[in-house]
Amino acid sequence: MAPRIVVTRRLPQPALDLLAGAGDVWVSQHDRPLDRDELASAIAGADAVVTLLHDRVDHGFLDAAGPQLKVVANVAVGYDNVDVPALTARGVRFTNTPGVLTDATADIAFSLVLMVTRRLAEGERLLRSRTPWSFNLFFMLGTGIQGKTLGIVGLGQIGAATARRARAFGMAVVYSGRRRADEALERELGARYVTFDELLATADVVSLHCPLSAETRHLIDADRLRQMKPSAFLINTTRGPVVDEAALAEALRTGVIAGAGLDVFEREPMVHEALLPLDNVVLVPHLGSATVETRTAMGVLAVRNALAVVRGDAPPTPVN
Ligand code: GLV
Secondary structure: OOOEEEEOOOOOHHHHHHHOOOOEEEEOOOOOOOOHHHHHHHHOOOOEEEEOOOOOEOHHHHHHHOOOOOEEEEOOOOOOOEOHHHHHHOOOEEEOOOOOOHHHHHHHHHHHHHHHHOOHHHHHHHHHOOOOOOOOOOOOOOOOOOOOEEEEEOOOHHHHHHHHHHHHOOOEEEEEOOOOOOHHHHHHHOEEEOOHHHHHHHOOEEEEOOOOOOOOOOOEOHHHHHHOOOOOEEEEOOOHHHEOHHHHHHHHHOOOOOEEEEOOOOOOOOOOHHHOOOOOEEEOOOOOOOOHHHHHHHHHHHHHHHHHHHOOOOOOOEOO
16 A cells, blocks of 8 residues: 655655655645644554654654554754654654754854844844944944854754854854764864853853753753853754743843844744843844755655655664
């Protein structure tokens, strides 16, 4: 029997093209997440499901799909929405899309560094509000980053790519994380392994690249923010809940730290009300991987993962 392949969100055309003739294919035509009931009825009887980060993949999902389910392919590198041990226990393969979004996401991380340190969004708002201005030696001064230190929390692929950009801009790099990187990578990045405490105390810009997990939820809270320099900036391009947004808003309002750049939020698509009036935070709507090229590569990789498992082959980028 032809395998049933369910795609829970509209995908870029090259990814859909790969699915042509691959089986009994159902693709959601929505750009929004399916609600619980829609999802349950869409995935019933599926052999493969291609999902996005807002679909909860848990025991309920597995029950709704049924025992023939072989693979769940996430169109994202992060998978805090997925109960991987539950899938493994039921013999379901799980895949994500590492590698293809590394540069796009590091570009956004470093864009946020430049935007917040050089006050670019604030300057844009000033012009668009038709506020009178004139060039003078003290007008809208930002903070230079050359010779300053970037602290990378979690030196995975995206962290390393962000560090490369920092080096090109003349920054020193320190990093913290559960594991020390191999020597060759440290040498290439000129990166020094430090404790999280030391990173917070010394970095001029702290950029978060660790995945969201029970250990990293609210990793940055009021206490951690107080450990940072008052002149320092925080960048978050990983997952919103790694930062306690209410504590961050308060720290930004009271000058505990100098500024922040956020691409992700605790309760997306909501943004904490207390952040919105602040000029020292740059807010962008989860654009890390949002290029035509990257989204196409993510969709294609996810579909290749799903098809490989359905056909009995090894998926290119498995998680379990
Ligand atoms: C997007 O946020 C991803 O995890 O790929």
